[in-house]
Amino acid sequence: MISSKKYDVVIIGGGPAGSTAATLLAMSGHSVLVLEKAKFPRDHVGESLLPFCYPLFEQLGILDHMKKTYVRKPGVRFLDTDGNHYTTWCFGHVMEGPDSLSFHVPRNVFDQMLLENSRKHGTTVEEETKVTRVDLDDPDGGVEVTAMKASGATVKYHGRFLLDASGRDTFMANRNGWKKxxxxxxxxxLSTHWMGGNQLGGIAEGLLQIxxxxxxKQGWIWVIPILEGRLSVGxxxxxxxxxEQKKKLLPTHGKEWQVALYKQELMESPFLRNVLDGARIVQPLMVNGNFSYFIDSDKKHGGNFALIGDASTFIDPIFASGVYLSMNSARMVxxxxxxxxxxxxxxGEAAMDRAYAQINGAYKFVNKAIMYFYNPQAINLAQAGYAAPALENHQYYEDIMALGHYLLAGDFFERHKEYSEFLDILQDERLFKRYKKFVIERPEFQADTCGVARSSVFPAEPPVLPVMQH
Ligand SMILES: Cc1cc2nc3c(=O)[nH]c(=O)nc-3n(C[C@H](O)[C@H](O)[C@H](O)COP(=O)(O)OP(=O)(O)OC[C@H]3O[C@@H](n4cnc5c(N)ncnc54)[C@H](O)[C@@H]3O)c2cc1C
Structure with a gap:
């Protein structure tokens, strides 16, 4: 079957990147088709959002709904495994106004809300429609997209431009051998949701815990208060x-070895033993394997296509940057x-080149920050507010500390060069000593609170989570 309409833009994937691009293009009067293989709501990882998403939510017309619906996130608390050393990075230390409180979102509800919003603004969305082929050399200069419906029927669609927002499926990159x-x-x-437990260490006020x-292990654990009384733990x-662990756990746990590994790692932390005491798992375990990859910048856009969101690159989620990077790249494209x-x-091409210069700069910087995080020689962010020494050049270190906060808040697109310098400082022992000296004088860094009232964190109208078929 051939769809008779020719759209301005055909988008593969209705996740945050696809639906953001769709809404903004439709708002500007362009005809947009989103082809989404799943039936929404569908589960997804990536639940803790950055404050820099705020202007995007405003532009998409969903900010008020977000404020009423989702748990607020005042900052991030980084802890050593034993929980003895920690640093609390509150966005409110450097940001004034409502955007110093970000959000945590159950992705099935959030992504469906974004996709419905794109429909509301005029996008045509076809769910349960899996793109199987793309032809960029359509005779009239556009693109032909072939997709398969849930019924097994094949449909061909036409557009002037293709956006690949297929997430970690990386539709175009896979087919062209671009993914590295x-x-x-x-x-x-390994992650799932828990009900109950104890809201310790700032969880009761919405702090993301890392x-x-x-x-x-070269790894980390996240704890996200996703709803009142419900925690996402990964x-x-x-x-x-x-x-190595699989070899040890398989003989006793069989095909449940991943669940056994997940619980084993959580229970090694005294902090988590206390948080999860009395809590129970309420969802099947999600496994997201070997997730980091990149695609060379010269492959990310061409004459009639562009890759956005995870379809264009994905780097480790430690800084909870994926949704913001994806939505903001989608906005720029x-x-x-x-x-x-x-x-x-x-x-248009000149504008696209400018957009990708910023997008690539942001991803490059996030990569540098993540490599810093995993460097065993570097001082980690749990210790960055801990320890003592001397104070010199106060203003300089004040600025540097603010940079650390802005990094965690998501300011990578405009000022990645300055933040790169901040990371160099953390890796230089001599400079870091002075930095610690400055930081230790700030008691708020050592607190496990950002001073936000519980009543401002948990929403008046929380979403009812859909019952998912697994
Ligand atoms: C373990 C882990 C933890 C994370 N934690 C965070 C976090 O705390 N905060 C954060 O901001 N980010 C986090 N992320 C990253 C975040 O999940 C992603 O960056 C974000 O979902 C990217 O959005 P997207 O729209 O590009 O892709 P997706 O959200 O993956 O959407 C892509 C869509 O495309 C559809 N699709 C795929 N192939 C086809 C096809 N052939 N035809 C039609 N449709 C198709 C899929 O069904 C999907 O709905 C995390 C990621 C991982 C792996």
Whole structure:
């Protein structure tokens, strides 16, 4: 079957990147088709969002709904595995106003809300429609996209431009051999949701908790208060450590070895033993294997296509940056496409080049920050607010400390060069000593609170989570 309509833009995937681009393009008067293989709501990892998403939510017209619906996130608490050393990075230390409180979102509900919002603004969305082939050399200069419906029927669609927002399926990159695994980041995440337990260490006020796992594990644990009384807890581990543990756990646990590994890692932390005391798992375990990869920047866009969101690169989720990187890249690419459709191809291409210069800069910087995080020689962010020494050049270190907060808040697109310098400082022992000296004088760094009232964190109208078929 051939769909008779020719769209301005055909988008593969209705996740945050696809639905953001779709909404913004539709708002500007362009015709948009989103082809999504799943039936929404569908489960997804990636539940803790950055404050820099705020202007995007406003532009998409969903900010008020977000404020009423989702748990607020005042910052991030980084802890050593034993829970003895920690640093609380509150966005409110450096940001004034409502955007110093970010959000945690159950992704099945959040992604469905974004996709429905794109429909509301005029996008055509076809769910349960899996793209199987793309032809970029359509005779009239556009693209032909072939997809398979849940019924097994094949449909062909036409557009002037293709956006690949297929997430970690990386539709275009897979078919063209562009995807490169990140050589140093062979990590896998095991995660699920828990009900009950104890809201310790700032969980009751919405702080994202990140626990370092040192040694061979080269990993970390996240705890996200996703709803009142419900926690998302994930463990990220190095591939070779998982391989070793699998050999040990298989004989006793059989096909449940991943669940056994997940619980084993959580229960090694005294902090988590206390948090999860009395809690129960309420969802099947999600496994996201070897997730980091990149695609060379010259492959990310061409004459009539562009890759956005995870379809264009994904780097380890430690800084909870994926949704923001994806949505903001989608916004920039949508703006460049608007230029193309209204001012011509030449101007459009120049706008696209400018957009990707910023997008690539942001991803490069996030990669540097993540490599810093995993460097065993570097001082970690749990210790960055801990320890003592001397205070010199106060203003300089004040600025540097603010940079650390902005990094965690998501300011990577405009100022990645300055933040790169911040990371160099953390890696230089001499400079770091002075930095510690400055930081120790700030008691708020050592607190396990950002001073936000519980009533401002948990929403008045929390979402009812859908019952998922697993
Ligand atoms: C373990 C882990 C933890 C994470 N934690 C965080 C976090 O705390 N905060 C954060 O911001 N980010 C986090 N992320 C990253 C975040 O999940 C992603 O960056 C984000 O979901 C990317 O959005 P996207 O729209 O590009 O892709 P997706 O959200 O994956 O959406 C892609 C969509 O495309 C559809 N699709 C795929 N192939 C096809 C096809 N052939 N035809 C039609 N449809 C197709 C899929 O069904 C899917 O709905 C995490 C990631 C991992 C792996």
């Amino acid at each position: 695994p990140h050589p140093q980041l062979d990590r896998t995440a 626990l370092y796992l040192g040694g061979d 463990v990220v581990l190095n591939g070779s450590y998982i391989h 949508a703006d460049a496409l608007h230029v193309r459709f209204t001012e011509g191809e030449e101007q």
